[in-house]
Amino acid sequence: MLKKLAMPLVGVLAAIISLALVALGNPGNMGFCTACFLRDSAGAVGLHGAAAVQYLRPEVIGLVLGAFLISMARKEFAPRGGSAPITRFVLGFALMIGALIFLGCPTRMMLRIAGGDLNAIVGLFGFAAGIFGGIFFLNKGYSLKRTYEVAKTDGLLAPIVALILLALLIIVPGILNFSVQGPGSLRAPMWVALAAGLILGGAGFISRLCFIAGIRDSVLFRNFSMLGAFVAFIIVILVGNLILGSFNLGFEGQPVAHTDGLWNFMGMVLVGLCSVLLGGCPFRQVVLAGGGNSDSAITVLGMVAGAAFAHNFGMASSAEGVTNNGMVGFGVAFLVVIFIAIFNTFGKNRQRGGA
Amino acid sequence: MNKYIATFHSHFGAMSYFKALKKQGVAAAKIMPVPRKVSSSCGSCVSYEHNAPIDMDDCELDAIYQDSAEGLVCVLSTLF
Numbered sequence: 001m002l003k004k005l006a007m008p009l010v011g012v013l014a015a016i017i018s019l020a021l022v023a024l025g026n027p028g029n030m031g032f033c034t035a036c037f038l039r040d041s042a043g044a045v046g047l048h049g050a051a052a053v054q055y056l057r058p059e060v061i062g063l064v065l066g067a068f069l070i071s072m073a074r075k076e077f078a079p080r081g082g083s084a085p086i087t088r089f090v091l092g093f094a095l096m097i098g099a100l101i102f103l104g105c106p107t108r109m110m111l112r113i114a115g116g117d118l119n120a121i122v123g124l125f126g127f128a129a130g131i132f133g134g135i136f137f138l139n140k141g142y143s144l145k146r147t148y149e150v151a152k153t154d155g156l157l158a159p160i161v162a163l164i165l166l167a168l169l170i171i172v173p174g175i176l177n178f179s180v181q182g183p184g185s186l187r188a189p190m191w192v193a194l195a196a197g198l199i200l201g202g203a204g205f206i207s208r209l210c211f212i213a214g215i216r217d218s219v220l221f222r223n224f225s226m227l228g229a230f231v232a233f234i235i236v237i238l239v240g241n242l243i244l245g246s247f248n249l250g251f252e253g254q255p256v257a258h259t260d261g262l263w264n265f266m267g268m269v270l271v272g273l274c275s276v277l278l279g280g281c282p283f284r285q286v287v288l289a290g291g292g293n294s295d296s297a298i299t300v301l302g303m304v305a306g307a308a309f310a311h312n313f314g315m316a317s318s319a320e321g322v323t324n325n326g327m328v329g330f331g332v333a334f335l336v337v338i339f340i341a342i343f344n345t346f347g348k349n350r351q352r353g354g355a
Numbered sequence: 356m357n358k359y360i361a362t363f364h365s366h367f368g369a370m371s372y373f374k375a376l377k378k379q380g381v382a383a384a385k386i387m388p389v390p391r392k393v394s395s396s397c398g399s400c401v402s403y404e405h406n407a408p409i410d411m412d413d414c415e416l417d418a419i420y421q422d423s424a425e426g427l428v429c430v431l432s433t434l435f
Contacts, residue, residue, distance in 0.1 A: 080396075141365075141367040143366075143415065146364035146415060208391060208397055210397065213388075213397060217388055220386075221386060221399075279398070284397075
């Protein structure tokens with residue numbers, strides 16, 4: 001019984017932390033959206049110049065360090081990597097283009113749904129379509145080839161970089177960019193945000209919480225345990241929003257969102273597809289990076305680079321809607337992802353160990 | 356008859372293995388997510404019952420674990 005309740009309970013924990021973060025200052029329906037916070041962090045270190053979305057989010061640092069500490073404590077820290085790193089970088093990059101067209105990763109999509117934002121329901125359909133597309137390639141033979149045991153330092157670098165960024169934030173915040181208005185200026189107190197990240201990173205590592213796995217595992221294996229976390233997360237956020245008076249049903253006037261249905265759909269198609277091809281959503285990639293997976297660390301760097309490009313070249317959407325550059329960027333990213341999917345699916349020699 | 360869990364580097368590898376086991380009539384073959392106690396990463400695995408672990412080429416096999424009194428024990432690994 002307890003085993004069956006474990007995943008929904010992780011969903012409940014993640015939901016309560018999200019609600020608390022928003023109540024304490026994070027932007028509406030944003031909780032701990034990994035894509036948004038990687039984008040803000042990219043801006044904080046000057047990788048893009050969008051003044052409204054710059055802040056080195058302690059939640060992301062906490063996710064990496066929380067996963068790292070728990071993996072060490074459980075003797076599960078496993079430095080692994082070497083599975084198509086540049087392909088993963090590009091998929092992470094493309095995922096971020098899609099997320100910034102929709103305005104959120106799968107985590108925020110669920111937060112937006114539970115906040116009454118109907119645009120995110122359109123996104124959910126796109127997300128599911130993207131996941132089904134990814135499953136099609138998985139079933140036809142898609143693989144980025146095997147991972148290998150790598151040097152311990154390779155796995156330790158992500159937590160070390162997270163520690164250095166944390167030191168910058170605490171000791172010399174003056175050298176970082178901080179938004180004074182816009183979503184980047186809305187933030188929960190630093191130590192609360194860091195603690196939230198640490199808890200979620202640890203819980204995410206133990207539970208393997210992943211926001212694509214709910215739909216993917218239900219379709220692939222008829223295994224619904226992760227979907228339990230997904231549903232529990234939405235229900236608790238919904239109830240929390242109703243209690244806190246932050247539930248606002250409709251398409252118009254939603255926080256950090258636009259109403260262009262086609263592009264809400266298409267953005268999440270790209271996110272769902274890339275997440276399945278990568279084997280995990282953005283949240284999961286950050287947690288795995290903390291646990292020593294250098295393939296995931298490369299993916300996170302790809303997402304950071306994608307966010308920087310999206311803002312430097314005007315591809316990211318805003319409350320005003322999608323940009324022309326965003327549509328072109330989506331087209332290019334989508335074609336590249338389909339190219340990656342096709343060439344890693346068909347006509348390969350499968351050997352022992354996938355070497 | 357022992358219970359085994361085989362893990363793979365890709366979902367397709369797990370499917371290929373699973374189909375081969377089905378063809379051979381191996382008992383209780385089932386494809387499912389990798390149990391948490393086997394790995395902290397996600398992926399697909401195949402559980403089955405047999406008198407010995409079944410090694411197989413061409414399916415991106417990662418490792419095979421035997422369900423024993425001491426828990427799941429690795430009896431074959433391709434990690435190097």
